[in-house]
Amino acid sequence: MKTSILKIIIFIFVIFSLIVFWQGLKKNNNYDTKRLIGTRISNFKLIGINSDNQYITEEDFKENKFTLVNFFASWCTPCRTEHKYLLNLSNKKINLIGINFKDKKKNANNFLKELGDPYNFVGKDTDGKISILFGVYGIPESILVDSDLTVIKKIIGPIDQIQYDEIVKLIQ
Amino acid sequence: MKIKNFLFIAYVLLANPIQASDSQAKLLGVYKNLRCLVCQGQSIADSNSDFAATIKLVVQDQFNEGKTEAEVYNFLTSKYGEWIVYQPIFNKNNFLLWALPYTALIFGGFVIFFVVRKTKHKKVN
16 A cells, blocks of 8 residues: 555656656747847937937837837947948838947947948947847847837847848838 | 944944945845856856946846845846846746755655655564
């Protein structure tokens, strides 16, 4: 009788362990900030790159149906490759916000002067704190939000033709 | 009166470093529980990367604003997912993971109890 109870306990324990491992295997542990899609960005104030008196808040985002927030820096080489797509997007019905990440004002302005300024507003993120609010962990990264500041799409790395086409499709 | 003044000054001088080291230890504990997402197997405490430096600033700011450790973890997991914390947060998806050690402990207790009882019975017989 006692042996059979022990066997039952061992059996239950083995089944329980298998369920735990099965649950663990099902879980996706690959890090990906795309899970931000559907969440809201809030509580931020973005100071302009050239003037501390210029700033935008989440209220300004509400005026536009779609806003693409692009994190860039003059020292970031992939940012140069995606810039032509941002220039093309500036002709579309989308609000483009550039956030200059951990960069020098002079270098950032030279970058925009050299490649063109596609942005409706360029803010600065000198210490990187704004990037954390947007779930950014490396640049370039771009976040497409709607008027409610809900994340619709997140692009990790430079925008390419495929990503560009997807953005255009989404904002139509 | 002089003794009182002396004690007061001594308290101020001694208490502040203790408080400071407490908050430093608390911060370090949080940094150690946060994964550096751009590093290979390093915590935020171990890493000197840009990402780690920024996370440290954000955590410090949130503590200065009076937020609790749980609130800091909630904020960061809302932005980067649960992967950013080493110690998983208890929820319906991982309750089995949390329950397993306790279940193993109870089960182990039962096994020992039965084995000891069986051995005793054998000896008696």
